[in-house]
Amino acid sequence: MDYLPLFADLKQRPVLVVGGGEVAARKIRLLRQAGARVKIVSKTLTAELKDLQDEGKIQWIAQDFQAEQLDDIFLVIAATNNHALNTEIFEAAEQRQRLINVVDDQSKCSFIFPSIVDRSPVTIAISSAGHAPVLIRLLREKLEALLPQSLGEMAKIAGRWRPRIKKYFPKIKDRRRFWEKAFTGLFAHQVAKGQITEAEATLENQLENIENTKGEIILVGAGPGDADLLTLRGLQAIQEADVVLYDYLVSQSVLDMIRRDASRFCVGKRAGHHSVAQAETNQMLVSLALEGKRVVRLKGGDPFIFGRGGEELQAAKAAGIPFQVVPGITAASGAAAYAGIPLTHRDYSQSVVFITGHCRKDSDGLDWATLARSHQTLAIYMGTVKAAQISEQLIRYGRATDTPVAVIARAATPDQQVFIGRLDQLENLVQQALTPALLIIGEVAALHSHLAWFRHQSNREDQHSSVMNLA
Numbered sequence: 001m002d003y004l005p006l007f008a009d010l011k012q013r014p015v016l017v018v019g020g021g022e023v024a025a026r027k028i029r030l031l032r033q034a035g036a037r038v039k040i041v042s043k044t045l046t047a048e049l050k051d052l053q054d055e056g057k058i059q060w061i062a063q064d065f066q067a068e069q070l071d072d073i074f075l076v077i078a079a080t081n082n083h084a085l086n087t088e089i090f091e092a093a094e095q096r097q098r099l100i101n102v103v104d105d106q107s108k109c110s111f112i113f114p115s116i117v118d119r120s121p122v123t124i125a126i127s128s129a130g131h132a133p134v135l136i137r138l139l140r141e142k143l144e145a146l147l148p149q150s151l152g153e154m155a156k157i158a159g160r161w162r163p164r165i166k167k168y169f170p171k172i173k174d175r176r177r178f179w180e181k182a183f184t185g186l187f188a189h190q191v192a193k194g195q196i197t198e199a200e201a202t203l204e205n206q207l208e209n210i211e212n213t214k215g216e217i218i219l220v221g222a223g224p225g226d227a228d229l230l231t232l233r234g235l236q237a238i239q240e241a242d243v244v245l246y247d248y249l250v251s252q253s254v255l256d257m258i259r260r261d262a263s264r265f266c267v268g269k270r271a272g273h274h275s276v277a278q279a280e281t282n283q284m285l286v287s288l289a290l291e292g293k294r295v296v297r298l299k300g301g302d303p304f305i306f307g308r309g310g311e312e313l314q315a316a317k318a319a320g321i322p323f324q325v326v327p328g329i330t331a332a333s334g335a336a337a338y339a340g341i342p343l344t345h346r347d348y349s350q351s352v353v354f355i356t357g358h359c360r361k362d363s364d365g366l367d368w369a370t371l372a373r374s375h376q377t378l379a380i381y382m383g384t385v386k387a388a389q390i391s392e393q394l395i396r397y398g399r400a401t402d403t404p405v406a407v408i409a410r411a412a413t414p415d416q417q418v419f420i421g422r423l424d425q426l427e428n429l430v431q432q433a434l435t436p437a438l439l440i441i442g443e444v445a446a447l448h449s450h451l452a453w454f455r456h457q458s459n460r461e462d463q464h465s466s467v468m469n470l471a
Contacts, residue, residue: 002129003111003112003127003129005114005125005127006111007123007125008034008075010031010034010035010036010074011034011035011036012035012036012037013036013037013074014036014037014039014072014073014074015031015036015037015038015039015073015074015075015076015077016039016040016041016069016070016073016075016076016077017031017038017039017040017041017042017076017077017079018040018041018042018065018076018077018078018079018080018085018089019040019041019042019077019078019079019080019103020040020042020043020044020045020046020049020060021042021046021079021080021081022046023079023103024040024042024046024049024077024079025046025048025049027077027079027103027113028040028049028052028058030113030116031077032052032057032058033118036074037059038057038058038059039058039059039060039061039069039073040053040058040059040060040061041061041062041063041064041065041069042060042063042080043063043064045060065085065088065089067088067092067095067096070092070093070096070098071096073098074098074099075098075099075100075101075111076089076093076098076099076100076101077100077101077102077103078090078100078101078102078103078108079103086102086105086108087108089102090102090108093110094110099111101113106130112127112129112130114126114127114136115127115133115136115137115139115140116140117140117143117144117147119147119149119151119152119155120152121152121155121156121159122147122151122152122155124143124147126139126140126143148192150188150191150192150194153191153196154183154187154188154191157191157196157199157200157203158179158182158183161200161203164207165178165179165207168207173242173292177294178206178207180240180294181206182202182203182206184236184240186202187199187202187203187206190202215242215288215289215290215291215292215293215294215295215321216289216294216295216321216322216323216324217285217289217295217296217297217312217313217316217321217322217323217324218237218241218294218295218296218297218323218324218325218326219296219297219299219303219309219312219313219323219324219325219326220234220237220238220296220297220298220299220303220326220328221234221299221300221301221302221303221304221307221326221327221328221329221330222234222246222249222250222251222254222298222299222300222301222328223254223300223301223328223329223334223412224300224301224329224330224331224333224334224335224338224411224412225251225253225254225300225334225410225411225412225413225416226251226253226334226338226412226413227251227253227254227256227257229328229329229334229412230254230257230328231326231327231328233326234326234328235257237296237324237326238254238257238258238259238262238296238298239257239258239259240259240294241258241259241262241294241295241296242262242263242288242293242294242295243262243263243264243265243288243293243294243295243296244258244262244263244264244265244295244296244298245264245265245266245267245281245284245285245295245296245297245298246264246265246266246267246268246297246298246299247266247267247268247269247298247299247300248266248268248269248300248436249268249299249300249301249331249436250298250299250300251300251412251413253413254298258298265284267280267281267284278308278311281312282311282312282315283315285297285312285315285316286315286316286319286321289316289319289321290319290321297309297312299328300328300331300436301328301329301330301331301332301334302327302328302329302330302331303325303327303328304325304327305330305331305332305354305381306354306356306381306382309325313325330354331381331411331438332352332354332379332381332438332440334411334412335408335411335412335438335440336379336408336440338408338411338412338416338454339406339408339411339416339418339440339448339452339454340447340448340450340451340452340453340454341406341408341440341444341445341447341448341451342444342447342451343377343379343440343444344377344444345443345444345447348375348442348443348444348447349375349376349377349442349443349444350375350376351375351376351377352376352377352378352379353371353376353377353378353379354379354381355371355378355379355380355381355383356380356381356382356383357380357381357382357383357384357385357386357387357390357439358381358382358383358385358386366393368393368394368396368397369397369398371394371397371399372393372394372395372396372397372398372399373398373399374399374400374403374443375442375443376442377440377441377442377443377444378394378439378440378441378442379438379439379440380438380439380440380441381438383438383439384407384430384433384435384436384437384439387426387427387429387430387439388426388427390426390439390441391423391424391426391427394423394441395423395424399423399441400423401422401423401424402422402423402424403422403423403441403442403443404420404421404422404423404441404442404443404444404445404446405420405421405422405423405425405426405429405439405440405441405442405445406418406419406420406439406440406441406445406448407419407421407426407429407430407432407433407437407438407439407440408437408438408439408440409433409434409435409436409437410434410435410436410437411438412454415434416454417433417434417437418448418452419432419433420445420446420448420449423441426439426441
């Protein structure tokens with residue numbers, strides 16, 4: 001960390017600005033918004049600064065800089081175009097251990113001005129330590145668009161209510177849950193509409209009608225791998241969770257976005273690794289929620305597509321625990337898109353079928369005759385172990401041996417692999433791939449060579465793409 005982020009209280013503190021031009025004026029605007037007592041040293045002032053001086057809102061104390069002017073100053077800004085003078089100011093400030101910012105000269109700064117998103121009293125500061133100011137500007141623009149203007153008013157109301165809520169809820173966990181409900185519910189909506197009286201009445205009602213201590217379960221789809229593909233609601237859920245139960249299929253980049261103080265339990269299932277039985281996972285979800293915790297069940301892809309999400313919510317329903325579902329981009333859709341393979345295409349495939357290669361032992365199995373039809377795409381989850389059987393059965397029931405196939409491993413991650421070949425080569429392709437992997441069978445798989453885009457432009461070899469002979 002190049003700089004320690006700090007928020008300084010400048011109210012009625014003396015700040016010296018050396019320089020009276022446009023750059024100095026911009027800095028003074030920020031300083032005045034923060035309540036600083038601004039003193040200026042400059043031979044001349046802009047019209048804006050002259051007006052502030054005439055109105056008594058800033059002090060023009062001298063035309064020439066003297067080191068003694070720093071003796072009663074909290075911090076100093078040098079905003080002149082005189083390099084020698086800036087150096088003199090910097091050295092004098094360093095000698096007196098005053099915080100100093102020399103504009104546009106990072107080597108002579110003991111503090112820097114970050115890019116600011118102002119929703120007072122909520123203030124967000126962003127900095128790249130001077131390395132990438134354009135990137136920071138773009139980030140600030142995104143945050144400006146995302147954060148409602150009502151955020152500051154909501155924070156002010158929360159500040160007024162905080163002592164009362166703290167007295168009512170001795171436990172931090174209960175206070176956090178109260179505010180999370182308020183900030184994501186009707187109260188927030190009313191503040192955004194400017195209905196402040198109604199918003200405070202909503203807080204009062206929420207306080208008088210405290211729900212029971214039972215927690216809730218939120219089923220969240222983490223998407224195929226890339227953390228950028230996690231939905232906004234999914235991100236909010238894992239940031240609000242007390243406990244997160246996650247699968248092996250959830251990428252590390254998504255796990256890194258979980259709130260730091262949330263408890264985490266891996267309950268995934270994978271060949272060769274310790275696996276948690278589904279019944280045990282169901283019981284964990286119920287037990288944790290009954291303790292009053294907000295429990296997130298985080299699953300790769302979408303929780304309702306071969307994710308056993310339905311079974312887990314049935315357990316929650318039986319225990320009388322409230323639940324929510326946050327859908328995610330399912331693995332088949334995400335993996336195919338990142339491999340440049342459209343699941344449907346009017347020239348090649350008029351339908352797509354999602355199937356699992358891992359059925360229950362007591363099930364009737366798959367309808368191979370239907371799956372072997374041409375001009376349809378098969379997206380097969382958990383099919384690597386039975387790749388040989390899948391290939392054999394599809395060919396047996398009429399699918400051409402040269403039908404294009406794709407094995408997409410670790411989709412939407414930096415080490416994504418895409419192997420393209422024929423149906424009769426499927427077993428061999430799977431043996432080359434990392435896990436987890438998804439199988440795509442159908443004419444559309446051949447389009448990978450034309451439509452691959454993920455990391456394609458920077459370095460084709462980085463894609464780990466292998467094409468076997470389709471002839």
